[in-house]
Amino acid sequence: MNIAIIGAGAGIGLESVLLALKKGHIVTALSTNTDQILNHPNLIKINGSATSPKDLKNAIKNADAVLITVGTKNKKATTLFSDIAKTLTEVTDELNFTSPVLVITGFGAGDSKRYLSFFMKTVISLFLKDQYINKTIMEETITKSNMKWEIIRPGMLTNGGSNSNYKVISELQKGMKVGKISRADVAEFLITEAENPLNLYKYVALTN
Numbered sequence: 001m002n003i004a005i006i007g008a009g010a011g012i013g014l015e016s017v018l019l020a021l022k023k024g025h026i027v028t029a030l031s032t033n034t035d036q037i038l039n040h041p042n043l044i045k046i047n048g049s050a051t052s053p054k055d056l057k058n059a060i061k062n063a064d065a066v067l068i069t070v071g072t073k074n075k076k077a078t079t080l081f082s083d084i085a086k087t088l089t090e091v092t093d094e095l096n097f098t099s100p101v102l103v104i105t106g107f108g109a110g111d112s113k114r115y116l117s118f119f120m121k122t123v124i125s126l127f128l129k130d131q132y133i134n135k136t137i138m139e140e141t142i143t144k145s146n147m148k149w150e151i152i153r154p155g156m157l158t159n160g161g162s163n164s165n166y167k168v169i170s171e172l173q174k175g176m177k178v179g180k181i182s183r184a185d186v187a188e189f190l191i192t193e194a195e196n197p198l199n200l201y202k203y204v205a206l207t208n
Contacts, residue, residue: 003194004028004063006050006084007070009036012104012157015187016067017043023191030059051083057091060099065194068103077130081105085141092147100148100197102190107153107178107205109135115172117179120156139203150199152190155207156180162188169205178207 003020007013009031017037020027026042034045048055050070060066068088072080085103092101108116108124109132116124124132142149155178162184169176186206193199 001064001195002026002028002062003191004030004060004066006030006056006059006066006068009033011069011071012154012183012186012190013067013069013071015183016069016190019184019187019191020194023195025191028059028063030055051080051087053087053091056087057095060091060097061095064099065197066099066101067190067194068101069190070104072131078134081131081134081138082141085138089141089145089147092145098148100150100194100200101142102150102152102193102197103138103142104152104154104186104190105135105139106132107155107207108132109153110139110151110203112153112172112178112203112205115174115176115178117177120178123156148197148200150193150197150201151203152186152193153178153203153205154181154186155205157186158182160184163208164188165208167207168199169207170199170202172203172205176205178205181206181208 003025005016008017008029021040028044030046158180160182166185
């Protein structure tokens with residue numbers, strides 16, 4: 001299948017590219033910097049922005065599934081995530097796009113904020129508050145769109161390898177514990193879900 005990965009140059013996006021290629025898929029990788037992605041016969045690299053309608057359209061137009069994995073190291077106020085959601089909505093409407101769109105936000109966005117551990121609530125409040133406010137807007141924009149969406153909310157990301165022993169939680173429950181998870185495990189979930197979407201129109205939390 002053809003998988004479009006938006007934000008493919010690092011982190012979860014890069015892990016997803018590598019895994020998708022390993023599993024024999026064709027990958028269209030959009031990033032502002034694709035230098036970290038080694039060339040491959042099944043790989044199409046697009047240097048561009050997820051907030052550019054032209055770049056995004058080129059990346060997803062032939063995709064059987066789209067993965068939105070964009071992150072930022074900027075801890076200050078940002079509109080990056082909401083801008084991507086707005087552009088994505090416009091482009092998918094224009095294309096009459098019907099393939100699944102899997103979107104990474106984070107546990108703590110939207111109504112999951114009430115279920116954070118004290119530690120994670122403190123970390124987000126001190127360092128990532130503005131990011132999560134904007135990720136919440138992203139979720140709201142996408143879930144109100146015509147997209148065949150799925151929102152994925154990983155816990156605290158690590159650089160560990162994949163052990164395939166992570167939990168997939170599709171309902172918010174009192175006392176639930178969402179802790180660390182490796183980027184490699186998140187990538188494994190994304191590619192598996194792209195191949196066989198089981199959680200469309202759901203908010204899914206991932207944790208070890």
